[in-house]
Amino acid sequence: MITHYRVDMRVVHGQTVTILKKSFPLNRIIVIDDEIARDKFMGNLYASVVPSSIKVHIRDVEHGFADLQKAEKSQLNYFVIFKTPLTVKRLIEMGYHFKGTLTIGQQAIRQNAPKYLPACGNTEEEFAAIRFAYDHGTDIVFDPSCRFDNITFEEAKKAYDSIHEK
Numbered sequence: 001m002i003t004h005y006r007v008d009m010r011v012v013h014g015q016t017v018t019i020l021k022k023s024f025p026l027n028r029i030i031v032i033d034d035e036i037a038r039d040k041f042m043g044n045l046y047a048s049v050v051p052s053s054i055k056v057h058i059r060d061v062e063h064g065f066a067d068l069q070k071a072e073k074s075q076l077n078y079f080v081i082f083k084t085p086l087t088v089k090r091l092i093e094m095g096y097h098f099k100g101t102l103t104i105g106q107q108a109i110r111q112n113a114p115k116y117l118p119a120c121g122n123t124e125e126e127f128a129a130i131r132f133a134y135d136h137g138t139d140i141v142f143d144p145s146c147r148f149d150n151i152t153f154e155e156a157k158k159a160y161d162s163i164h165e166k
Contacts, residue, residue, distance in 0.1 A: 002071050004079045005098060007130075008105030011036065011083050012046040012056065023148070025077035029056045032064030032091070033083045061090050068096060085122070089129035092136050101139045104130060104156070105146070116160040117151060119144035127160055 004024040011031055029050065036042050037060040047056035059067050068091070071078040082088055088102065107113070109121030116122075120142065122130065134140050134153045142151040 001074060001077060002068070002080055002100060003077045005082075005100060005102045006079065006105050007082045007085050007088060007102065007107070009083055009108045010106055011081055012049055017050050017054070024079065026054060026079055027076040028071070029054060029079045029081060030064060030067050030071060031056065031058045031081050031083075032061060032068075032087055033058075034060045034087075036083065037063075061087060061094075065091055065094050065096055072099060085126050085129040085133070088138075089132045092133055092138070098133070098138045101141055102133060104140060104142045104144070106144045114163055116163050117142055117144060117156055120156070122160070124164075131157070 003026065011033070012029060031043075031046060036046070037058050043056075043058040046058065050056060057067060064087075068080065071080070085104070085107075092098075104120070106119045107122050107126070109115045109119070110123075113121035113123045113126065130140065130153070140153045142153070142156045143149050
């Protein structure tokens with residue numbers, strides 16, 4: 001079963017294993033990202049930061065779509081992690097329906113993605129992908145600090161819109 005879905009630009013990191021594992025059962029991690037799936041070095045790096053008892057699967061979107069359906073039926077507990085909300089949108093367009101809450105974790109603050117929540121910046125395209133997921137029935141919360149702040153989509157949208165009105 002899938003116990004946690006997360007969009008986090010850091011992908012797999014210390015908080016994944018220490019904080020989130022305490023709240024959500026975890027045996028396996030599926031990372032779905034086309035770029036990471038092509039980069040064996042980065043895939044191995046992400047896999048190396050978790051205990052050897054937790055297997056990390058790195059998948060492109062096409063293979064990740066199939067793995068999600070298998071993970072839902074599994075007796076093992078899976079975290080599914082996406083680097084970007086654009087991947088989430090693509091999966092929904094392919095017909096995937098999230099069976100649990102999608103947590104938006106840390107998002108890169110950049111020139112074209114200003115901060116609208118602590119540790120959250122999204123481009124217009126990225127935030128549109130989050131809105132697309134929400135509009136397609138995905139339950140979404142924002143928790144960039146891994147403190148279970150659970151900021152609602154509506155609160156995040158209001159913060160995002162307020163900085164883009166300027």
